[in-house]
Amino acid sequence: MIAPPRQIALEEWDREYERLRRAGMLQPIYGGPLGRHVEDGDTRLLKLRYDNSPAALRLWNFLLTEEDRLRAAREGGKKLVGAMKDLGTVPVMAYSLDNLVAFYPDGAWWIPCVMELNAGLLQIADSLGIDESFCPVRAMLGAFVTGAHFPVPDLLTCSVGATCDDFSAIAQRLNGLGHPILWWEIPHRRSPEGDEQAVTLPGGFSASPSQVEFVRSELERIRIALENLAGESLNEPALARGIEKANRVRRLLERLRRLAFTAPVCPMPALEMLVAEMLAIHFCSDQDETIAVLEDLLAEVSRRVEAGVGHLSSQAARIFWVNPVADLQVMNLLEDCGGRICGTEYLFAHALDPIPATVPPMEALARTALADPMVGSALDRAARIVRDIRRFGAEAVLVSRISGASHCALEGEIIADVVREDCDIPVLEIEVPSITDATSATLSTRLQALVETVKDRRDT
């Protein structure tokens, strides 16, 4: 018998896990009770609430075992690529070669949350002069120093140019500590001018052909570095296969997001949907398993939508969420306050859009890199958010500021201006540090106010 959808705490999940195991639940090699990750120090897990489906269990276990996979890959003779900042392009190239595994050291920004500051990474960053005025991604510095959260990669790449200053500065600090970095340039995306033709990018933005060509040439430098590391050619057929595989992930996520965000009753909670979306950027270090995990999740969501079951009531306020949260618990908090996610822009929308298959692979990847919402104007980003608000039927926008992030000081105001003008829906900005325990009452009040506003507007 399939249990009705519920959000359950970790202890209950572990009991449920035993029940499912005895009932013959099949598990992947990384499977097991979620509680074991707490013993590794991931204490925040004790405070989260989880979807009770086996598909969600598999998703969480996949996420929380990435370090093991990276170490196993190295022991198995594979080379590790630490792609930094571009969020979705370099890993597609790396996974086109059999003996490379790519991941984002940037992901360390969640360690202070998941380990509730116990890992000491922020203190290490402090000692290196990167204090709390920087974005929580500074935890990455500490992770490199301790070597305890991921193996130091064999190759580090970092996109710079039209990126946030925090990350660029932190990566430079890392470079100054003796880690060689292959810097590649991503220029600020601009619209064509004069007689330039427009190149349409994934997600609907446009750029000039000269910018696409420039980024393609930058990615050629990455290609050469990957070939040298792998000791084999990263030729066009290999890249085309890699792109097709990445597009499988993206297509699965597209179906998953559409179903989850438009269903009358929310079929999958915000937290699991956030984790699922994150898989797109580097496949959690295993592309095939990512596909399997997402297929499982999509099947569960499809089943629930068909049955008309899910979480929350059908009256839940439909919220579009902008920016990822440093504290995962805030996604639970939204649901506690009566809201559900109906649309997201977590800064890596370009990792969700299909990579063009009708142009040569390197040009397709250049177009994808240029479609990054961060490399263009905030007005572009706002326009995309407006399109998705309409697509998913969101009733309000929540802009989640990242403490200390250079882009957050002004971007939220611009997005709010555009959304209010174009959609006439309420916009709320909140700031989410790595641990929100001290501010959760305030955050709740603000989220409740947003939900109430949405519901009041329905009545008028």
Add this chain to the structure above:
Amino acid sequence: MKEPTRTIVYICPYVPSEWIAAHGLRPRRMVPVPLDGAAVIPRVEGLCPYARAFINDVAANGEADGIVVTTVCDQMRRVFDLVVRRLDTPAFLLNVPSTWQTTAARRLYLDELKRLGRFLVRLGGREPGKDHLAQVMRDYDDAGEHVTGSSRTDGIPVVVLGGPLMQRDRVLFDIVEQSGGCIVLDATEMGQRGRRSAFDRRALAEDPLMELARAYFEIPDASRRPNSELYRWLKRELAQAGARGIIFHHYVWCDTWHAELGRLKEWTDLPVLQLDSDGQGDASIARSQNRIRAFLEMLQ
């Protein structure tokens, strides 16, 4: 020749004033003043006070016929969005590559200058001929635009290093002198560090725009990736300057310069004094004054 009547305002050192002047327009490198009560951007947590002062100052004085902003700093890149949305003055965003070691990056900067040229023509400027541009560049060079120099006094020799400074923060230089120091190297963005090198006259004669791009693109800055050229420049200049200490200034929320402090301390044997400023009120200056005095006393 007719005096230019239209003014192009900019703040970034990677915007070549000669290029604007060669188009028959008046380049004005602004040093912003923080304006109380200015409305384009209110005081916002996380916003660099320099970026805020820039847009508020531009909006308040109404003198600009065109505004040039660059991508050197993420916050200024975001400020450009607000300039476009909230001001009527035509504005241009110049893409300055962070990387500098590839031919493609240099080519991109050159192409961006050409694109800036087209913007200037749209504002009423004239596309300059090769000879005219070369003459303007020679005139600027002869006028010593690239040199600031500093006269030594008997005080304790120190270097001021950091990003840009607002007008009010130039008072730091007076405080240093009043406290018994002398600044032997101004390595802020408005000082020697933010100036291009002298033009190569032979290269200038052959292809002035290419030489202009070369001279400006080589300005060392913390924002370059890697920013090793900044340290190479500092090593050379510090050796010549004979400084006994470094005063390191940055605005709060300026990640690019703030992040360099730790590395600078590891890199240099000289004592380093950090001055962080929120760009607001006298309290910040009074605090800086106390710190500078203590630093100079220590160096005596």
